[in-house]
Amino acid sequence: MDSRLSARALVELLGLWRTSEPAFDALADGIRLLCLDNRIAPETALPAERELATALGVSRTTVAAAYRALRATGHIVSRQGSGSVTRPLGRTTSARWYDREGIDLQQASPPAWPGLPGVIAETVASATALVSRAGYDILGHAELRAAIADRYALLGIPTSPAQIMVTTGAQQALNLIASTLLRRADRVLIETPSYPHAMETFRRVGARLVGVPVETAHGWDLDRAAQAFARTRPVLAYLMPEFQNPTGRSMTLDERAVFERAAH
Secondary structure (H helix, E strand, C coil), rough: EEEEEHHHHHHHCCCCCCCCCCHHHHHHHHEEEEEEECCCCCCEEEECCCHHHHHCCCCCCHHHHHHHHHHHHCCEEEECCCEEEECCCCCCCCCCHHHHHCCCCCCCCCCCCCCCHHHHHHHHHHHHHHCCCCCCCHHHHHHHHHHHHHHHCCCCCCHHHHCCCCCCCHHHHHHHHHHHHHCCCCCCEECCCCCHHHHHHHHHHHCCEEEEEEECCEEHHHHHHHHHHHHHHHCCEEECCCCCCCCCCCCCCHHHHHHHHCCC
């Protein structure tokens, strides 16, 4: 075992961990996400149940149920004399990613694609022309926006370049959406578990999160989703129908249809 995490430190890492789902589920989701993005390192001993319950202001039963759920999903293991310890994430071997049948998405920076050196060489050759252009376009390069619009049009969604804005990444897009569309106490429907930084972005503007469970094996809880839309009338729904993060699950056509009907 490499280290031990105090209850106070874990509470700070969890932040605003409570959602509309049962407390033990929300707590397990919060700890699970901290393990997945490596904010809690493998082989770290978690606080004792009673200690963490006191720090969070919940019952020991809630913490015990959360730890039990984490053991069931393989994120922690109980060890004699150490308590509950986070498990390694099971990295693959060091073989090149393009030689394997799949890509290990747990590695943020896999080896480069073999054709990358040629692309870099072409870019360097045109560097003089590139540096003579204006620096930053807040809407995105016109040719790129046109290409993206054409792509949507091919998919059957009529789109013009004026409707496209290219951001520097998903986080900038989320910040723009949250600050533009949401007000304090607005409800946002979100999958649980979900992308943790999206949750933080919505909470930062004062939104209230409404959780809809999603599992790798069974997909989205459609009954809970329909009830959540009807009961809370969310202003915004943040969903990942393709390769949901972190489960990797994609919605079926029937699941998409349920969400579409519930949102109207």
